Amino acid sequence: MAMTDITFVRGFIHMANEGYLRGWHERNGGNLSYRVKPDEVSQIRDYMAPRKWAPIGTCVPGLAGEFFLVSGSGKFMGNVKEDPANTIALIEVDSQGENYRIVWGLEAGGRPTSELPSHLMNHEVKKRVTNGAHRVIYHAHPANLIALTFVLPLDDRTFTRALWEMATECPVVFPSGVGVVPWMVPGGREIAVETSRLMETYDVAIWAHHGLFCSGEDFDLTFGLMDTVEKSAEIMVKVLSMGGKRQTITSDNFRELAGPFGITLPEKFLDPQ
Numbered sequence: 290m291a292m293t294d295i296t297f298v299r300g301f302i303h304m305a306n307e308g309y310l311r312g313w314h315e316r317n318g319g320n321l322s323y324r325v326k327p328d329e330v331s332q333i334r335d336y337m338a339p340r341k342w343a344p345i346g347t348c349v350p351g352l353a354g355e356f357f358l359v360s361g362s363g364k365f366m367g368n369v370k371e372d373p374a375n376t377i378a379l380i381e382v383d384s385q386g387e388n389y390r391i392v393w394g395l396e397a398g399g400r401p402t403s404e405l406p407s408h409l410m411n412h413e414v415k416k417r418v419t420n421g422a423h424r425v426i427y428h429a430h431p432a433n434l435i436a437l438t439f440v441l442p443l444d445d446r447t448f449t450r451a452l453w454e455m456a457t458e459c460p461v462v463f464p465s466g467v468g469v470v471p472w473m474v475p476g477g478r479e480i481a482v483e484t485s486r487l488m489e490t491y492d493v494a495i496w497a498h499h500g501l502f503c504s505g506e507d508f509d510l511t512f513g514l515m516d517t518v519e520k521s522a523e524i525m526v527k528v529l530s531m532g533g534k535r536q537t538i539t540s541d542n543f544r545e546l547a548g549p550f551g552i553t554l555p556e557k558f559l560d561p562q
């Protein structure tokens with residue numbers, strides 16, 4: 290069996306390709322990471338050939354000693370399915386949470402995504418707040434969601450309400466809402482700090498005029514979250530293009546979802562403004 294036949298590696302490859310097929314990954318846009326489970330790590334020890342340690346660019350002590358499957362910087366998500374060994378990598382985090390080393394993949398050279406600080410800081414937060422349940426962090430560039438960041442005020446409440454109101458399933462899929470990071474330089478620690486701060490509360494963090502990050506327990510749920518957010522954004526774009534809302538789902542309607550769907554929506558998003 291090859292590394293690329295291992296179940297979680299296949300899941301990663303499948304998801305990267307699905308996102309590409311959706312049009313969310315122009316050129317090298319977007320990136321994906323998966324926190325490998327301990328039993329999966331022991332399954333793949335034989336494939337590992339550690340390279341040199343390199344700085345992560347931030348500090349993630351909560352992830353010391355963990356392994357991540359990550360997409361490569363500058364690699365095209367559309368090529369992952371055809372050529373996984375050259376487009377993705379398995380990395381190990383050191384005992385301080387300050388350095389990483391590639392142990393498999395990126396065979397022709399390269400390094401993990403430039404958004405590694407955001408991925409790992411998000412993983413660190415999500416590992417803590419979900420008691421280890423969340424394992425996938427996904428960054429994409431879907432057009433409708435990005436378009437909304439040029440039109441709607443850039444705050445959590447506006448985006449949460451806009452997205453919730455465009456599809457009844459939205460508050461069920463992301464009941465805690467979405468957070469918004471104003472435009473920032475991508476690729477470094479600063480934007481990672483802002484994004485991971487939002488991940489304390491939300492599973493979705495929007496990067497104004499750039500894209501968004503989603504977090505979830507597995508590949509399907511995280512992809513489904515991205516898909517639901519972008520579908521809702523697409524409806525919002527159509528509604529705005531038709532002159533705006535004439536009617537919508539009300540705060541009381543949202544409160545009615547609580548019983549049948551077992552969700553509690555934060556009152557800060559239901560209160561009249």
Ligand code: 13P
Binds near residue numbers: 319361362401428
């Ligand atoms: P990478 O190619 O380094 O993953 O960067 C793509 C991207 O979307 C940056 O935000």
Ligand code: ZN
Binds near residue numbers: 318319428499500
């Ligand atoms: Zn990006």
